[in-house]
Amino acid sequence: MDSLYLLIPVALVFVAVGIKLLLWAIDNGQYDDLDKEAWRIIAEEQKHDAKHQPEEGKRQQP
Template sequence: MDSLYLLIPIAIVFVAVGIKLLLWAIDNGQYDDLDKEAWSILNEDKRAEKKQPSQSQVNDDSH
């Protein structure tokens, strides 16, 4: 029974911190666009092709 006097306030603090972190994430836009990241995995190949320099650009830079 004595342990409940310690565990209940600790549990309340954990819940309060969790709610505070959730509200912070919502305010900072973490949940604004959930579909963008879901679709980005499908478009990853296209982005990788754009980032890699073409063979002619590699040869021009070596001079």
């Protein structure tokens, strides 16, 4: 029972720090545009594929 007098305040401090970090991240725009990075990866793959595909109008030399 005596350990609860220590563990409950420690747990409340951890919760308070977690909430503070979450609010800090929201205020700094960490959650503003969640889809941008996913689309950026797809766009980079498309650019990479376009660079390595031969153009249709050019003939390849045998």
